[in-house]
Amino acid sequence: MGRNLEVSMAHRDEADDLEIPTNEKNHDKKSKKEKKKKRKNNEESVNGEPAADQTLTLDSTANEESKSKKNKKKRESTESELEPSEDSEKKKKKKKKEKDLSGAEEEGINGVEGVKGVVVTGKDTKDSKYKALDSFSDSGLSAEVLACCKNFSKPSPIQANSWPFLLNGRDLIGIAATGSGKTLAFGVPALVHILQKDDKKTSKKAVPRCLVLSPTRELAQQIADVLCDAGSPCGIKSVCLYGGTKKEPQISALKSGVDIVIGTPGRMKDLIEMGICRLKDVSFVILDEADRMLDMGFEPEVRSILSQTSSVRQMVMFSATWPLAVHQLAQEFMDPNPVKVVVGSEDLAANHDVMQIVEVLDDRSRDSRLVALLEKYHQSQRNRVLVFVLYKREAARVENMLQKRYTHQNLS
Numbered sequence: 001m002g003r004n005l006e007v008s009m010a011h012r013d014e015a016d017d018l019e020i021p022t023n024e025k026n027h028d029k030k031s032k033k034e035k036k037k038k039r040k041n042n043e044e045s046v047n048g049e050p051a052a053d054q055t056l057t058l059d060s061t062a063n064e065e066s067k068s069k070k071n072k073k074k075r076e077s078t079e080s081e082l083e084p085s086e087d088s089e090k091k092k093k094k095k096k097k098e099k100d101l102s103g104a105e106e107e108g109i110n111g112v113e114g115v116k117g118v119v120v121t122g123k124d125t126k127d128s129k130y131k132a133l134d135s136f137s138d139s140g141l142s143a144e145v146l147a148c149c150k151n152f153s154k155p156s157p158i159q160a161n162s163w164p165f166l167l168n169g170r171d172l173i174g175i176a177a178t179g180s181g182k183t184l185a186f187g188v189p190a191l192v193h194i195l196q197k198d199d200k201k202t203s204k205k206a207v208p209r210c211l212v213l214s215p216t217r218e219l220a221q222q223i224a225d226v227l228c229d230a231g232s233p234c235g236i237k238s239v240c241l242y243g244g245t246k247k248e249p250q251i252s253a254l255k256s257g258v259d260i261v262i263g264t265p266g267r268m269k270d271l272i273e274m275g276i277c278r279l280k281d282v283s284f285v286i287l288d289e290a291d292r293m294l295d296m297g298f299e300p301e302v303r304s305i306l307s308q309t310s311s312v313r314q315m316v317m318f319s320a321t322w323p324l325a326v327h328q329l330a331q332e333f334m335d336p337n338p339v340k341v342v343v344g345s346e347d348l349a350a351n352h353d354v355m356q357i358v359e360v361l362d363d364r365s366r367d368s369r370l371v372a373l374l375e376k377y378h379q380s381q382r383n384r385v386l387v388f389v390l391y392k393r394e395a396a397r398v399e400n401m402l403q404k405r406y407t408h409q410n411l412s
Contacts, residue, residue, distance in 0.1 A: 118157050122170075122339035129168060130339075133160040139167065145191055148184065148230035156181035159188075161341045166316065167192060171335040174318045176343040183226045186212075186286045186316045190227070193284045193314065194236055194259050208239075208277075210284040211309060212262040213302065215292040217242040223288065224262045236260065241277070243267040251276050265293060265301035272308060282309040290319045290326050299325065306333050367401055374402075 124130070133139055133155050136146050149155075155163065158176040165172050166189035176182050190210045197209065212227070214220040224240035231238055239253045241263035247270070254261075254277055261268075261277065271277040285306065287293065293302055315334045319326055330338065361369055370387065378385045389395045 117344050118161055119342045120161055120339065123337040125339060130164045133163060139163055141192065144233040145188060147233045157343045158182050158341065159185045163189060165339045169314055171315045171338040173330060173338050173340040175322065180343055182318050183223055187227050187230055190260065190284050191231055191234055191236055195234060207281050208258045208261040209281055210260040211279060211282045212260065212286045212288060213305065214262065214264060214288045215296055217244055217264060219289065220262050220264055227260055227262065231260065238262060241267045241271060265298040265305065268305055269301045279308040280310060283313045285309055285313055286316045288318050290317050291321045291323060294325045371405060
């Protein structure tokens with residue numbers, strides 16, 4: 001009976017085994033194995049050695065951390081490529097600028113060494129004979145020609161960079177502010193050009209060799225004053241022609257002989273049409289403040305006057321800006337490869353160093369305010385002051401008023 005019971009129990013166990021689902025069966029086996037491993041690990045941990053599954057767990061964790069770090073570095077690298085830092089941007093810009101400058105030099109464009117804020121562009125400008133002057137003596141000009149520079153210690157930037165080109169017969173475009181010494185920048189080469197002609201004596205006819213066109217009467221007179229003084233030691237005569245006054249004295253001056261004519265477009269055109277002034281021998285032409293002349297509507301007159309000059313001529317053009325109309329004029333009348341000298345602002349803008357103050361006063365306060373301003377700014381002969389008035393009669397009145405208040409010495 002005992003045997004039968006054991007058999008029946010065995011059969012029941014088998015039946016029970018058959019009734020247990022496979023998943024549950026596997027789960028029981030797995031849990032048994034885990035219990036055995038846990039027990040074994042505990043025993044090994046007690047002996048001071050890590051359990052096998054712990055080692056695996058640590059290794060896998062370390063691997064995961066390593067992978068995580070690598071992925072993080074990769075992401076950071078990608079982000080840095082997509083969004084460069086400020087330092088890298090600055091380095092890139094610096095490299096690009098250096099590359100652009102080197103490229104410009106290869107194309108014949110060079111910044112003049114030793115002179116800050118000067119850019120010289122054009123064909124063959126790096127040739128040694130066009131090197132900027134450090135002193136007046138570097139020009140190799142005679143004492144008579146350089147006599148007009150005796151009050152200056154060294155050439156101004158526009159003179160230092162323009163003379164080498166102009167003295168070698170190159171056409172030149174100069175961009176420089178008023179007060180930069182541009183009158184002597186073109187005036188001295190004009191004197192040299194005239195002296196180099198075979199016939200060095202002043203023409204006894206109204207047939208000049210050099211022409212200077214200026215937009216206004218005031219500017220023409222200023223240029224004439226400088227060139228008259230500069231040409232006197234060399235025996236070179238200059239005449240100024242401008243509107244708003246009688247023609248007879250100017251015609252008389254022309255007929256007595258002239259080397260350089262300085263004039264405004266309107267009066268020049270009138271005298272040319274009258275047959276008084278002939279420009280067929282003019283081989284050195286200067287357009288001063290060309291942009292202003294065109295802005296004032298003188299383009300037809302300028303074109304007409306230039307067409308009267310010699311076809312073999314050297315041209316100089318000074319301008320504060322470089323608009324399309326001036327550029328087209330230069331292309332039409334200048335050499336195909338002129339030199340451009342820019343002093344100061346690279347965007348070819350006019351002088352920015354001008355402060356204007358407007359005061360609204362009644363008629364009774366104007367004279368006293370003018371006197372106060374003169375006392376403030378005209379403290380020595382080194383300080384020059386220009387007083388502008390609206391009418392000629394007002395100029396005479398202001399002059400008389402100032403003469404009464406000041407001595408002639410204080411006003412000079």
